[in-house]
Amino acid sequence: xxxxxxxxxxxxxxxxxxxxxxxxxxGLGDTLVAVERNREIVPRAEYASTPxxxxxxxxxVHFVGGG
Amino acid sequence: xxxxxxxxxxxxxxxxxxxxxxLYPDTATMxxxxxxxxxxxxxxxxxxxxxxxxxxxxxxxxLIEGGYTILPNTAGCYTAEEAIRTAKxxxxxxxxxxxxxxxxxxxxxxxxxxxETLKAAQILVKDGFTVLPYxxxxxxxxxxxxxxxxxxxxxxxxxxxxGLGIQNPANLEIIVEQANxxxxxxxxxxxxxxAALAMELGVDAILMNTxxxxxxxxxxxxxxxxxxxxxxxxxYRSGRVPKKLYATASSPLQGIIGSKHQ
Numbered sequence: 001x002x003x004x005x006x007x008x009x010x011x012x013x014x015x016x017x018x019x020x021x022x023x024x025x026x027g028l029g030d031t032l033v034a035v036e037r038n039r040e041i042v043p044r045a046e047y048a049s050t051p052x053x054x055x056x057x058x059x060x061v062h063f064v065g066g067g
Numbered sequence: 068x069x070x071x072x073x074x075x076x077x078x079x080x081x082x083x084x085x086x087x088x089x090l091y092p093d094t095a096t097m098x099x100x101x102x103x104x105x106x107x108x109x110x111x112x113x114x115x116x117x118x119x120x121x122x123x124x125x126x127x128x129x130l131i132e133g134g135y136t137i138l139p140n141t142a143g144c145y146t147a148e149e150a151i152r153t154a155k156x157x158x159x160x161x162x163x164x165x166x167x168x169x170x171x172x173x174x175x176x177x178x179x180x181x182x183e184t185l186k187a188a189q190i191l192v193k194d195g196f197t198v199l200p201y202x203x204x205x206x207x208x209x210x211x212x213x214x215x216x217x218x219x220x221x222x223x224x225x226x227x228x229x230g231l232g233i234q235n236p237a238n239l240e241i242i243v244e245q246a247n248x249x250x251x252x253x254x255x256x257x258x259x260x261x262a263a264l265a266m267e268l269g270v271d272a273i274l275m276n277t278x279x280x281x282x283x284x285x286x287x288x289x290x291x292x293x294x295x296x297x298x299x300x301x302x303y304r305s306g307r308v309p310k311k312l313y314a315t316a317s318s319p320l321q322g323i324i325g326s327k328h329q
Binding site: 006007008026027028031032033034035036039041060062063064066067 | 137254
């Protein structure tokens with residue numbers, strides 16, 4: 001298992017895991033999102049080639065109604 | 068008025084009304100209001116995905132299928148650093164250079180922090196963003212933002228969500244007079260006459276959210292705002308008559324029946 005901080009919450013996932021695997025595990029595989037890993041943007045094309053490490057801080061954002 | 072296109076960076080708009088997508092009672096009402104407003108660009112906010120509750124209805128499909136140009140904002144940011152981080156996430160998310168830069172300096176008034184706004188604008192422009200900054204209606208700040216390379220300047224008319232209308236028409240006029248980029252009134256409009264007045268002052272467009280979304284009938288108000296913006300723009304382009312203290316008759320003074328002269 002690997003422990004990650006996702007959107008401020010501590011969560012455990014099967015190891016090894018990359019960004020693509022994380023999004024799938026969270027049910028976000030088909031959702032339009034943007035991802036930051038330790039404050040660096042992970043480009044969409046690199047999801048499957050970005051392995052995650054213990055204690056990585058991940059932000060997953062989308063857009064919502066706003067003015 | 069198809070010859071009257073609005074250009075912002077590489078983008079072109081027929082409609083001079085931009086609308087927010089927040090505060091609507093539901094997505095169907097938002098969709099109806101956007102259609103009634105005939106707007107082409109809409110703002111959205113960037114937020115964390117709620118991992119524990121995925122039930123909330125997404126507006127993404129409505130906006131993407133509707134063909135709207137999406138203008139992400141940095142609402143909720145209080146420092147240049149937070150705003151830049153949000154802007155970069157927005158660019159990755161939406162594959163757009165557009166960003167509505169909003170760096171707030173006061174929770175109560177939601178007035179912008181101009182120092183942080185200028186700092187963020189400079190960095191974002193250098194990074195290739197098409198920056199549309201929200202700022203207080205200050206002609207000096209407007210000039211500085213333009214000189215930095217912002218694609219438009221977006222002075223507030225009154226505090227966000229206040230509906231107070233155009234509080235300082237003189238400042239807006241000065242900003243319009245000196246600007247070489249589009250001037251977009253962002254925030255403070257309450258009803259249709261506010262929108263018409265702003266357009267008559269010569270601003271290039273208006274961005275509003277609360278005035279439409281929180282009206283009793285958002286779809287009706289969206290339509291009213293569409294016509295107000297169009298009417299105000301047409302009046303501005305048509306050149307109003309000068310104001311005079313005394314009357315000038317509209318009908319001929321000669322040949323009045325029963326008069327002693329010809």
